[in-house]
Amino acid sequence: MDTISSLSELLAEQKASSYIEIPGVASRTFGQTTLSTTLPMSKLFSIYEVDLEVQRAIVPQNLSKLMDYIMLYMDHQQGIYFPGIILSARGAGEYDEEQKVYRLQAIEKLYVVDGQHRLAAFRRLMETLQSNMARAKDRREYDRMEEISAKLSKLYTFPMSTMIYLDINARQERQLFSDINKLPRKIGGNLAVLREQRRFYHVLASQVAEKAPAMKQISVDRFTERGKGPEFLFSYHLLVEIMAGLFEGRLKSAARNNGYYFKDEEVEEHLKLAAYYFDTLLRYLPDPEKGELCWSENIQIALALFFHDEVTKTGKFNRYALEYAMKILPHIDWNAIYVGDEKDRLPRRSRIMKAYQYIKDFYEEHHLFLIREEQLLEKAFADESAEEDAG
Numbered sequence: 001m002d003t004i005s006s007l008s009e010l011l012a013e014q015k016a017s018s019y020i021e022i023p024g025v026a027s028r029t030f031g032q033t034t035l036s037t038t039l040p041m042s043k044l045f046s047i048y049e050v051d052l053e054v055q056r057a058i059v060p061q062n063l064s065k066l067m068d069y070i071m072l073y074m075d076h077q078q079g080i081y082f083p084g085i086i087l088s089a090r091g092a093g094e095y096d097e098e099q100k101v102y103r104l105q106a107i108e109k110l111y112v113v114d115g116q117h118r119l120a121a122f123r124r125l126m127e128t129l130q131s132n133m134a135r136a137k138d139r140r141e142y143d144r145m146e147e148i149s150a151k152l153s154k155l156y157t158f159p160m161s162t163m164i165y166l167d168i169n170a171r172q173e174r175q176l177f178s179d180i181n182k183l184p185r186k187i188g189g190n191l192a193v194l195r196e197q198r199r200f201y202h203v204l205a206s207q208v209a210e211k212a213p214a215m216k217q218i219s220v221d222r223f224t225e226r227g228k229g230p231e232f233l234f235s236y237h238l239l240v241e242i243m244a245g246l247f248e249g250r251l252k253s254a255a256r257n258n259g260y261y262f263k264d265e266e267v268e269e270h271l272k273l274a275a276y277y278f279d280t281l282l283r284y285l286p287d288p289e290k291g292e293l294c295w296s297e298n299i300q301i302a303l304a305l306f307f308h309d310e311v312t313k314t315g316k317f318n319r320y321a322l323e324y325a326m327k328i329l330p331h332i333d334w335n336a337i338y339v340g341d342e343k344d345r346l347p348r349r350s351r352i353m354k355a356y357q358y359i360k361d362f363y364e365e366h367h368l369f370l371i372r373e374e375q376l377l378e379k380a381f382a383d384e385s386a387e388e389d390a391g
Contacts, residue, residue: 020047022102026095026166035095035102035164041122042156048087048119049109054173055116066121072260073158074125074151078198084161085115086180088173095166102164110164113173114180118160126155200266201247201258205239207271214278218288218295233288238297243270245304246277247317251349273317277307280322284329293334298348302355306363327371328363 024037072078087110095102104110112119129152136144168176197203209220220239221232244255247270252258281303282288288295310325311318337358343351 018106020104020106022047022104022164023100024102024164025100026097026102029163029165032168032172033166035166037102037162037164038159039162040156041126041158041160044085044119044160044162045123045126047104047108047110048085049111050116051111051170051173054170054177055112058117058120062117063121063124066117067125070121070125070155072198074154076261078260082118082160083115084163085118086113086176087111087162087164088113088168089164089166090169091167093166102166111173113165113176122155122158126152129155198260199258200260200262201240201243201252201255203262204243204267204270204274205236207267208243208274208278209236209239211271212275212278214275214282217282218278233290233295234300235297238300241301242304243274245301246274246308249305249308249312251301251305251352273319273322276319277322280326281329284326293337293343294329294332298343298351299334299337299355301352302359305352305356306359309360310363324371325363325367328359328367331366331370332359332362 020043022035022037022039022043024035026033026035028034069080073080089110092108092110093102093104129148133145133148133152136148165173165176197206209215209222218234219232220234220236221229222236223229224232224235241252244250244252244258248255248257250256285294286292293299307322307325311321313321337355338346338351342354346354
């Protein structure tokens with residue numbers, strides 16, 4: 001019997017079935033040999049390793065967000081998109097040029113250069129589903145087992161674009177990790193919000209910008225990455241904030257209903273109310289122009305917050321209450337809201353809340369004298385009578 005004198009000989013003695021085969025095309029990238037391929041998560045789980053000397057520690061908040069994102073695909077069949085995973089072979093495995101296959105021994109691993117949080121999110125979900133499966137099996141919840149099995153199957157077969165560097169060392173890995181995470185710049189707030197078209201208020205804002213007649217006069221910037229272009233009155237981000245303020249009475253950062261799961265009917269219903277709201281703004285405010293304080297970002301958000309308070313006093317959004325409350329607009333002295341340089345000096349949130357409080361106090365003090373409620377009630381009664389006659 002021949003003796004085995006090295007690890008390589010020991011590996012060579014193993015059967016071909018112990019190899020993990022990765023189909024892909026080898027090429028040169030920035031002077032290094034790389035392999036590009038698409039792998040199911042089941043195969044990725046078995047081949048990757050994390051070197052903490054190269055990678056940073058997992059950030060729980062990032063991990064949680066990624067898991068929520070993956071669940072859009074798992075639970076609601078929404079498309080999700082990930083940048084590719086980058087791995088380093090550190091000399092492991094062999095590439096078969098003729099068959100276009102990269103082969104790894106079962107005990108060999110590839111090291112993560114970029115994509116640690118993505119892989120960790122998939123692995124955490126896999127472990128959670130496996131635990132749920134075991135619990136359902138113990139309880140003989142067969143329907144639940146079928147549901148979990150289907151989710152596990154979707155997770156295992158999820159395709160992930162992968163690039164493998166075949167010939168870089170640990171020092172080069174650290175440099176590559178640094179370059180990937182340091183050099184790119186995140187897209188700006190306006191463009192980031194515009195490109196996120198899954199959340200409720202984002203979808204609603206897009207519908208308002210496209211379909212509400214008033215938006216032909218209130219120009220919305222849907223192209224500029226940060227802020228808004230000089231020819232536009234609103235940024236898209238501001239439009240989303242106004243929607244959150246009007247329908248929830250909260251700033252966008254605290255909105256509770258800006259989720260991923262909603263019906264088309266909800267968007268249509270809110271679109272009609274939003275279109276009516278902006279039509280009424282045009283009726284009672286000066287023409288929308290830059291320099292008009294009432295059309296500024298802070299005042300617009302403050303108005304949305306205030307009108308939400310007024311129109312939801314009965315428990316739901318009351319269009320007639322909105323019509324009544326908005327009659328106060330022509331009577332407000334917009335220049336009296338801020339004193340001195342407060343408009344520029346105060347933090348953004350403080351400017352919004354100062355405007356909100358001013359409008360609220362003015363309304364409570366003067367609306368009974370300045371708004372002729374009888375006209376509104378007569379109009380509402382006439383509208384209801386006309387609807388009954390039509391019915």
